[in-house]
Amino acid sequence: MRGPSVTSLVLGLDTAGPTVGVALWENGASGSWSTPLERGTERILVPAIRDVLGGRRPDAVAVATGPGTFTGVRVGVATALGLARAWGCPVAALSSLAVRAALAAGEPRVLALLDARKERYYAGLYDTRDPVPQPLDEECDVPFEALLRWLPAVCAGDGALLEAKRLEAAGGRIHPRASGHPAVEAARLGALALASGRTTDPAQVRIRYIRPPDATPPVGGPGFDNPPGPS
Numbered sequence: 001m002r003g004p005s006v007t008s009l010v011l012g013l014d015t016a017g018p019t020v021g022v023a024l025w026e027n028g029a030s031g032s033w034s035t036p037l038e039r040g041t042e043r044i045l046v047p048a049i050r051d052v053l054g055g056r057r058p059d060a061v062a063v064a065t066g067p068g069t070f071t072g073v074r075v076g077v078a079t080a081l082g083l084a085r086a087w088g089c090p091v092a093a094l095s096s097l098a099v100r101a102a103l104a105a106g107e108p109r110v111l112a113l114l115d116a117r118k119e120r121y122y123a124g125l126y127d128t129r130d131p132v133p134q135p136l137d138e139e140c141d142v143p144f145e146a147l148l149r150w151l152p153a154v155c156a157g158d159g160a161l162l163e164a165k166r167l168e169a170a171g172g173r174i175h176p177r178a179s180g181h182p183a184v185e186a187a188r189l190g191a192l193a194l195a196s197g198r199t200t201d202p203a204q205v206r207i208r209y210i211r212p213p214d215a216t217p218p219v220g221g222p223g224f225d226n227p228p229g230p231s
Contacts, residue, residue, distance in 0.1 A: 008060065008191050009026045010062055010188075011058040011190075012024070012025060012187025013061070013183060014063075014076065014183040014186045015069075016064045016066060016096035016182075017114055018036060018037055018158055019158075020034060020037050020075075020076070021033070021186075022045070022052050023052070023183035024052055024053070029188070035048075049079070049083070059089060060191075061084045062091070062092040062186045062190020063077055063080035064094050064096035064099050064186055065094060066096055067095075067096060067210040074207065081202040090200060090201065091205050092200075095208060096122075098135070100114070101133040101156060102132075102133050102189060103180040104156040104175035107129070107154045109127065109150070110126045110155070111123060111167075113162075113163070115158060116210075122141055122210055123150070132192055140210065141210045144163060147167070148170050151172050153172055153173075155172045155175065156175045157182075
């Protein structure tokens, strides 16, 4: 697995899909944890992070900021920003689709997919031959039929697994790591961002909404002023 050449300890969080994940990157993956996203997951996320860190303090926090499940993304971003502020470290804000595209490293066309519900998908097309996935088109929220314009392509992410049969019938290929651990890629990409000076202050991080949320988020949530700190 490719990674940054500068040794740093980066905590990666991905809560955009059906699985909540935490991982560390220190010149290679050095610990991870995951669990299915369900009600109450936020109560075990910070204790899981503490267990993975083992008393160490990271140099940066990388977090998938969306698109994805509204509740999951908000929990992950709020946690990441609160911890980064408490630790005084920068944040690498990552597209959750780019993180999933990174699972299929070395491919010229990777279609990263997340289930957007209501028979729609969050989708992004990437070139993953560089260590950091390069977008080939705008990320979007579309029905399945609209994905066909990007095929043939290698497909990755939770949404690709849901639609494996239809994607393969239309010329797609499901990558062997399509169901891999996105938080590990988030940590790796965060380490690259830290090494190249592409991290940001937690106050500047915003959630990547492609579809407007069904409910208006309260002031003080992630992407707004004063995100909550670690519990």
